[in-house]
Structures are given as C-alpha cells and as structure tokens.
Amino acid sequence: MVKKILTLAIVLGFVIPIAAAAQKVGGGDIKFTPKNASPVTFSHELHVKGKGIKCTGCHYQIFQMAQGSYKMDMSKITKGDFCGKCHNGQKSFDVKGSENCAKCHK
Secondary structure, three states, X not given: OHHHHHHHHHHHHHHHHHHHHHHOOOOOEEEEOOOOOOOEEEEHHHHHHHXXXXXXXXXXXXXXXXXXXXXXXXXXXXXXXXXXXXXXXXXXXXXXXXXXXXXXXX
16 A cells, blocks of 8 residues: 555656646746846746747757757847748837837836
8 A cells, every 4th residue: 555655656756747747838937137138027928928939940940949959049030040030020029119119118
C-alpha cells in the first residue's frame, strides 16, 4: 500500500508541473529592460493566441529560441529588425511613432 501511494506521489509530482507548463504559450512572457527606457514585456500569449501568429512566424527568421541570443535596440527595431519586422505600420502599429511607445514600454 505504501509503495502504491509513493508511486502515485512521484507520478503526480511530474505530471502536475508539466501540465501547468503546457498552459503557457511559447514559454510565457519575456521581460526586456532596455537602457534609458521603460521595460517591455513581450507576451507570447497575445501574439500567438490573440493575433494568431504561429511560432515559426518569428522563430528562427526574426528571433532565436534562446533568450538573450541577440542584441536588440530601438535603432535596429525602427529599421525593420526584430519587432520592427511586423511593427512597421502595415502589419501592426508602427514603432517609429512616438504615440505608440507606451504600447510596449510600461
């Protein structure tokens, strides 16, 4: 009896964390803390579920899968790199417009 309870506890110990992690889309939110600007929280959930973008829409064409594997800054983004690939005023709001800063920087 004790062996069955111990086995069940071990199995649940693995299943519950895996099920909880599976609920997060794409690894959850990623927080960026740029120099001289307010932080930016990127929401995988908003982009994947909310906007219907597939993971492959960004990975590996725009971003690598490893956080911190790139050096982003606004000069690159406003030239169409990274977030600026889509946030160009055509696919989504334009990162060049100062009225849009607060949409990301909070």
